[in-house]
Amino acid sequence: xxxxxxxxxMSWRLLTGYQLCRLRLFRKPxxxxxxxxxxxxxxxxTDCQSNKENKRTVETLxxxxxxxxxxxxxxxxxxxEEETYAEEIANILKELGANQTVIASILERCPxxxxxxxxxxxxxxKLWQMVCKTKTELIQLIEQFPESFFAVxxxxxxxxxxxxxxxxxxxxxxxxxxxxxxxSIFHNPVENNxxxxxxxxxxxxxxxxxxxxxxxxxxxxxxxxxxxVLSSPTAVGEVLKFLQGQGFTDSEVLQLLSKLKGFLFQxxxxxIQNSISFTKTTFECTDHDLRQLxxxxxxxxxxxxxxxxxxxxxxxxxxxxxxxxxxxxxVLELTPxxxxxxxxxxNSLGYGIKDGHLASLNGTKKEFEAxxxxxxxxxxxxxxxxxxxxxxEE
Numbered sequence: 478x479x480x481x482x483x484x485x486x487m488s489w490r491l492l493t494g495y496q497l498c499r500l501r502l503f504r505k506p507x508x509x510x511x512x513x514x515x516x517x518x519x520x521x522x523t524d525c526q527s528n529k530e531n532k533r534t535v536e537t538l539x540x541x542x543x544x545x546x547x548x549x550x551x552x553x554x555x556x557x558e559e560e561t562y563a564e565e566i567a568n569i570l571k572e573l574g575a576n577q578t579v580i581a582s583i584l585e586r587c588p589x590x591x592x593x594x595x596x597x598x599x600x601x602x603k604l605w606q607m608v609c610k611t612k613t614e615l616i617q618l619i620e621q622f623p624e625s626f627f628a629v630x631x632x633x634x635x636x637x638x639x640x641x642x643x644x645x646x647x648x649x650x651x652x653x654x655x656x657x658x659x660x661s662i663f664h665n666p667v668e669n670n671x672x673x674x675x676x677x678x679x680x681x682x683x684x685x686x687x688x689x690x691x692x693x694x695x696x697x698x699x700x701x702x703x704x705x706v707l708s709s710p711t712a713v714g715e716v717l718k719f720l721q722g723q724g725f726t727d728s729e730v731l732q733l734l735s736k737l738k739g740f741l742f743q744x745x746x747x748x749i750q751n752s753i754s755f756t757k758t759t760f761e762c763t764d765h766d767l768r769q770l771x772x773x774x775x776x777x778x779x780x781x782x783x784x785x786x787x788x789x790x791x792x793x794x795x796x797x798x799x800x801x802x803x804x805x806x807x808v809l810e811l812t813p814x815x816x817x818x819x820x821x822x823x824n825s826l827g828y829g830i831k832d833g834h835l836a837s838l839n840g841t842k843k844e845f846e847a848x849x850x851x852x853x854x855x856x857x858x859x860x861x862x863x864x865x866x867x868x869x870e871e
Contacts, residue, residue, distance in 0.1 A: 530556045534591065537563040542581045552588045565595040569602065573616040587623035597629040604632060605656065607639050608649040622657040630664065637667040645674065646692060651700050659703040673706045676713055677739075684717075684731040698739050705739035712742055719746040723753065724764055729772050736775045748781060755782035759789065760803045774806035788813060795820055796831040805835035822849055826856055 534556055535545060541563070548556060555561065563584070570580045584590060590598075602615070605626065609615040619626045642652050655662060662670065677698070681691055698705065720730050734741050756777045757767050771777050777785065791813035792802055802808060808816070819838050820830050826849075830838065837848065 531558060531561060534558070534561045534563050537561075537567070538584065538591075541567050541584065542577055543584050544581070547585045548588045551585075555588045555592055558592050561591045562593065562595055563591040566590050566593065566598060569595065569598055570616070570619070573602070573612045573619070575616050575620070579616065579620055583620055583623045587627055590623065590627040593627050593629050597632070598627070600632050601626060601629050604636055604639065605653075607636075607643075608652045608656065610649075618653065618657060625657045625660050628660060634667060635663040638663045638665070638670060641667055641671060645699075646696055647699065655703050662703050662706050665707060670706045672710065673708060676710045677705070680713060680717060680734075681731070684727040684734070686731060694735070698735070701738040702740060705742065708739075708742040715746055716742055716744060716749070719749060723768075725768055725771075729768060732772055733775050733778065737779060740779065741775075744779065749778055751782045752778055752780065752785065755785055759785075760799065762803075770803070770806055774809060776810045777806060780809070785809060788816075791816055797835065801835055805839065807839045808835045811838065819845060823852075826852055828852070 538545060538548070545556075567580050567584070570583060575583070605615055605618065609618065639652060639656075642655070643649070674695070678691055678695060681694055682688060686694060717730060720733070721727075725733070753767065753771070756762075756770065757764075760766075760770065762770065780788075788809050788811070789799075789802060792808065793799070795816065811819075816838065823830055823837060828837070837852075838845070840848065
């Protein structure tokens with residue numbers, strides 16, 4: 478287990494194209510022309526700031542079959558840059574196996590790619606190849622997530638984080654998903670990520686988790702919610718201390734941590750207290766019953782009191798009683814719109830939700846539709862036994 482180090486607080490932020498444009502225009506004022514970065518080029522034509530655009534950049538992009546109009550509307554500021562690498566970036570993508578259509582698509586959706594230096598892009602390519610098996614897989618990822626690939630800041634720190642997650646035991650396919658959909662965790666200092674992982678492991682063991690299962694538990698938690706590494710050790714300690722102060726046992730807290738996939742540490746004790754008080758008052762339950770309800774349905778802890786109240790009121794309007802909700806609290810994980818839709822579908826089969834158990838409303842969309850289909854099929858079965866012999870008068 479990693480030793481806990483002193484917590485460092487450092488915020489990392491990637492500039493968007495809009496903000497980069499503001500920065501560049503601030504550094505290079507052009508008194509003869511007033512430009513708003515978000516509308517540098519609304520429509521492309523012969524008078525579309527053609528006297529200010531980098532002609533070589535435009536010609537190179539056209540040669541790549543890029544729709545210049547799209548770039549003008551999206552991030553026209555890149556066409557004003559004196560130093561661009563459109564040809565070099567296109568060649569790098571071509572080396573990875575991208576055809577002209579793919580290259581054009583990538584550059585149209587991520588125009589800022591052409592202001593990234595070829596050296597930085599090649600470094601990023603090597604970084605992603607640490608987890609991508611083939612060039613084909615890599616170019617498919619770039620085509621799907623170009624902005625993640627062309628974010629070329631902090632590459633050494635990103636590399637250290639990739640190596641750390643690999644050493645931790647995460648599969649490359651999971652790390653790939655992190656790189657494309659949770660890239661911020663790679664910009665977090667690797668020492669901070671290591672420290673947070675150590676805190677999670679220590680918390681798991683302190684709450685009664687087995688050492689033999691610790692790594693499996695941790696990897697599952699990370700795969701479900703990679704952003705948990707961005708939490709602070711202080712926040713973790715505060716939430717755990719608060720829940721234990723509310724009478725939750727170590728085993729119950731561990732269940733909540735696992736069921737909420739680590740989002741528990743993104744909550745504030747004050748918000749949790751409000752949700753607990755609301756639940757206790759609404760369902761008129763004892764402290765013991767309250768804890769059992771929360772463990773059964775962590776949504777009672779996670780959602781703010783106003784959200785819970787809105788969902789309960791929506792259920793009451795449908796004729797559902799508080800007693801029914803208490804017996805099946807998982808229904809509070811659904812929005813009022815989803816509840817109304819599912820009740821209408823069940824009513825179409827003659828199923829009286831007011832008189833029945835709410836379990837039929839629960840589950841994901843896929844689970845609900847599967848159960849609904851089974852109910853529908855059951856309702857349509859013939860009343861006779863299809864395998865029994867028929868008596869026919871001759």
